Every structure is written in structure tokens, then in C-alpha cells.
Amino acid sequence: MYDQLFSYINRYSETLLTPEDEALIKTSLKPASLKKKELFLKQGNICQFTGFILKGAMRQYSVDSAGNEHIIQLALENWWMVDRESYLMKTPSVYNIDAWEDTELLVLEADDLQRLLEIPTIKEMFWKMNQSSFIASQKRLNNSIALPAMERYEELIKTYPDFIQRFPQHIIASYLGISKETLSRVRNKRIQK
Amino acid sequence: MYDQLFSYINRYSETLLTPEDEALIKTSLKPASLKKKELFLKQGNICQFTGFILKGAMRQYSVDSAGNEHIIQLALENWWMVDRESYLMKTPSVYNIDAWEDTELLVLEADDLQRLLEIPTIKEMFWKMNQSSFIASQKRLNNSIALPAMERYEELIKTYPDFIQRFPQHIIASYLGISKETLSRVRNKRIQK
DNA sequence: CGCGGGTTTGATGATGCTCAAGCCCGGTGG
DNA sequence: CCACCGGGCTTGAGCATCATCAAACCCGCG
Numbered sequence: 001m002y003d004q005l006f007s008y009i010n011r012y013s014e015t016l017l018t019p020e021d022e023a024l025i026k027t028s029l030k031p032a033s034l035k036k037k038e039l040f041l042k043q044g045n046i047c048q049f050t051g052f053i054l055k056g057a058m059r060q061y062s063v064d065s066a067g068n069e070h071i072i073q074l075a076l077e078n079w080w081m082v083d084r085e086s087y088l089m090k091t092p093s094v095y096n097i098d099a100w101e102d103t104e105l106l107v108l109e110a111d112d113l114q115r116l117l118e119i120p121t122i123k124e125m126f127w128k129m130n131q132s133s134f135i136a137s138q139k140r141l142n143n144s145i146a147l148p149a150m151e152r153y154e155e156l157i158k159t160y161p162d163f164i165q166r167f168p169q170h171i172i173a174s175y176l177g178i179s180k181e182t183l184s185r186v187r188n189k190r191i192q193k
Numbered sequence: 194m195y196d197q198l199f200s201y202i203n204r205y206s207e208t209l210l211t212p213e214d215e216a217l218i219k220t221s222l223k224p225a226s227l228k229k230k231e232l233f234l235k236q237g238n239i240c241q242f243t244g245f246i247l248k249g250a251m252r253q254y255s256v257d258s259a260g261n262e263h264i265i266q267l268a269l270e271n272w273w274m275v276d277r278e279s280y281l282m283k284t285p286s287v288y289n290i291d292a293w294e295d296t297e298l299l300v301l302e303a304d305d306l307q308r309l310l311e312i313p314t315i316k317e318m319f320w321k322m323n324q325s326s327f328i329a330s331q332k333r334l335n336n337s338i339a340l341p342a343m344e345r346y347e348e349l350i351k352t353y354p355d356f357i358q359r360f361p362q363h364i365i366a367s368y369l370g371i372s373k374e375t376l377s378r379v380r381n382k383r384i385q386k
Numbered sequence: 387c388g389c390g391g392g393t394t395t396g397a398t399g400a401t402g403c404t405c406a407a408g409c410c411c412g413g414t415g416g
Numbered sequence: 417c418c419a420c421c422g423g424g425c426t427t428g429a430g431c432a433t434c435a436t437c438a439a440a441c442c443c444g445c446g
Contacts, residue, residue, distance in 0.1 A: 062339055137331050137334060138277075141265065142265055144337050145337060146261075147257075149433080170393085177337070363423095372404080377425060399435085399437105400435075403432075405430090410425075412421105413421085413422090414419100414421085414422105415420090
């Protein structure tokens with residue numbers, strides 16, 4: 001179960017984990033599981049855990065005043081899921097996080113994270129993860145202000161083809177910031193070509 | 194000149210910079226200046242520097258196939274400006290970065306950054322900066338898919354009131370992902386209330 | 387067989403864009 | 417001192433994109 005995490009970490013870092021590192025990781029990250037639609041984080045609560053997805057699919061989303069969901073982030077196996085702001089600042093979150101499929105996780109409390117960051121290999125992994133999260137977020141932002149619906153969809157297919165397989169279209173639509181009807185029509189037009 | 198940077202760093206970290214740290218910083222970050230509209234990074238080039246703004250105002254933007262500019266990021270005094278992806282991966286950038294006002298900077302090459310990161314205080318500062326960059330970017334993304342034009346403008350006024358003072362409206366409009374005409378009309382409606 | 391979740395299709399309308407014109411204002415040069 | 421110019425802002429008309437609402441369809445499952 002932990003091997004999946006270890007090999008993930010080793011892939012992101014120059015120096016491999018020592019057995020002692022692995023032992024510390026095992027005591028810090030605890031197994032958890034979520035049924036489909038079960039909440040991992042509820043709007044208004046403080047995000048207690050960072051989750052590493054072993055198996056399954058999750059969503060992070062906000063709910064606006066009209067009750068519409070807006071998908072901020074989707075995540076599959078070997079992704080980290082957390083509301084960083086709430087987790088780090090211990091402030092109430094404006095987002096919900098839930099499971100879209102039955103999901104197996106390893107979860108990490110904020111205090112334990114601090115201990116883990118003593119391990120250089122771990123620190124390096126999180127460092128790189130932060131970098132790439134920011135870069136990805138900035139790209140998506142650029143797409144969302146610079147590209148029309150159709151091209152945003154094209155981009156998504158190129159960048160995260162798995163999402164299309166694993167999430168229904170109305171989720172994908174929300175992730176792209178368009179309505180499910182518009183996405184449906186966009187897909188029709190694509191096929192015509 | 195460097196004092197401004199030192200006090201910025203000290204504000205972001207628990208432990209203060211030592212005189213040796215400061216000496217290393219001085220040899221790593223070099224003064225530079227840009228005239229209004231002068232490019233700091235040109236689309237297609239590799240981003241060579243991270244810039245710390247001592248005085249002035251900068252923009253980072255993409256240009257779409259129709260020739261329209263889309264503002265990805267605005268920055269004022271005590272902000273860092275860089276295309277992280279290009280800078281770190283040494284890949285050609287899809288963005289332009291230029292000065293909107295005459296600007297004084299301290300610039301840092303990627304290799305020198307690695308040396309600086311040996312200093313724990315510096316590492317901690319960049320760590321926190323990465324975190325908050327990501328959080329800010331995610332918030333802005335959420336706004337851009339969840340909120341209509343008017344509310345996005347309200348958010349901007351709350352979050353970065355300085356931007357409104359320092360940048361003309363057509364820049365603000367582009368930052369919000371709307372046309373300058375729409376922003377103009379939005380502002381009219383606001384005043385009516 | 388009926389139900390629930392998901393997708394499609396059509397009609398209608400809001401939001402925001404484009405294009406074009408005019409205005410305002412602070413230079414700059416005659 | 418005035419004319420003109422450029423950059424920025426505003427306003428209006430027409431239009432494209434996309435959202436909303438409603439209905440129908442599809443299909444896997446109890």
C-alpha cells in the first residue's frame with residue numbers, strides 16, 4: 001500500500017528514501033477510504049488532511065449563491081488532494097472536496113507534514129509539486145481567460161485525457177467553466193470534422 | 194537598494210539573514226532597470242531571470258492568434274516577476290513580460306538561485322512564496338469560472354486595490370478576462386448604487 | 387418495468403464582444 | 417497661447433457566444 005507512495009516520491013526526487021524515512025512516512029500517513037460522493041472536506045470547515053490518492057477519483061469545487069457547483073480541481077491516482085490555504089492557515093475553507101469514485105487514500109495531518117518536511121527527499125518532492133501545481137494553475141487560468149470553450153476542451157483532452165474517461169461530461173463542463181449543454185454541443189461540432 | 198529586499202525576506206521567514214547571507218545575496222542579484230514598455234521576457238525566449246521589483250510596475254501576458262493581449266499577472270513593488278515554467282525547465286516561454294512603468298529591479302539567474310536556496314532563510318521565503326502564489330492563482334481561477342464580470346471586479350478591488358490605481362482600465366479589463374468596454378459599463382453600474 | 391443519472395436537442399434570452407464614433411485630457415510643438 | 421495628437425475612456429448598435437429552461441432520450445440496474 002505504501003509502496004505506491006514511496007515510488008511516487010522517489011520519482012520526484014534525486015535521492016532515494018532510506019528505510020528510516022519510509023518508517024516515518026508510514027507512521028505519518030494513515031490509510032483512509034471514501035465512498036462515492038462522501039465528503040473529504042466540507043465548505044466552512046478547516047481542511048485537516050492532505051490526501052494521497054492510491055485508487056479512485058476526487059473533486060474539489062465551490063458552490064455559488066445559486067447553488068451551482070464549480071469544479072476547481074479533479075484528481076486521480078497518485079495525485080495529492082487538499083485545500084492548501086485552509087490546511088496551512090487553518091482557516092475555514094470555501095471549497096468542498098469529495099470522492100467521485102470509491103477512493104482509497106493515505107492522509108496526512110498538518111502537524112505531521114512539518115515533521116516529514118525534515119526529510120530532504122520529501123521536502124524536494126513537495127517543492128517540485130508546489131512548483132508544478134502553480135504552473136498548471138497559471139496555465140489553466142490563461143486558458144480560461146484567453147481561449148473560447150471549444151479550445152479549452154481541446155486543451156483538456158491533450159493535457160489530462162484521463163479526466164475525460166473517468167468523469168462524466170457535466171463534471172468536465174464545470175471544470176471548463178461552461179454548461180453541460182454547451183459542452184455537449186461542442187463535442188458534436190468536433191466530431192463533424 | 195538591497196535593504197528593501199532584505200527586509201522583504203526577513204518578513205517572510207522566522208530566522209533573520211546573517212551578514213554572510215546578505216553578502217551572497219548581493220553577489221547573486223544584480224540591479225537592472227526597464228523603461229516603460231520595455232520587454233523583460235519575449236514570447237519564444239527562455240526566461241533567464243527572476244526579477245524582484247524595487248520600484249515600478251510590470252505585466253505578464255499572452256498574445257492570442259487574433260493579436261489580443263491577455264494579462265496573466267500584474268506586479269508592483271516587492272513582487273517577484275518570472276515565468277516559472279520557462280525559468281525552471283529552460284523551455285521557450287509562451288508569455289511576454291514587460292514594464293508598465295519605468296522599473297528598477299534586482300535580477301537573479303537560475304543557476305544563482307540554486308546557490309541561494311542553500312540558505313534556509315531564503316529557502317523558507319521561496320517556499321512560502323510558492324504556496325501563496327499557488328493559492329492566489331487558484332482563487333483567481335475560481336473567480337474566473339464561478340463569478341460574473343461585475344463580481345470579479347469587486348473581488349479585484351478588495352484584493353489588490355493598488356492595481357486599480359496603477360494600471361489603466363484596459364489593462365485591468367484584460368486581467369479580469371473581459372473587454373475594456375464591458376469594464377467601463379460595469380463601473381458605471383457600480384456608481385449608480 | 388420503472389427509476390435515476392447522464393446526455394442531447396431545441397427555443398429563448400442574457401451576457402459580454404466587436405466595431406465605430408466621439409470625448410476627455412495632458413503633453414508637444416508651432 | 418493654441419492646435420493637434422495620442423492614449424485612454426465612454427457610449428451605442430448589432431451580433432456571437434453561451435446559459436437557461438424544458439423536454440426527450442438513453443441505458444444500466446434493482
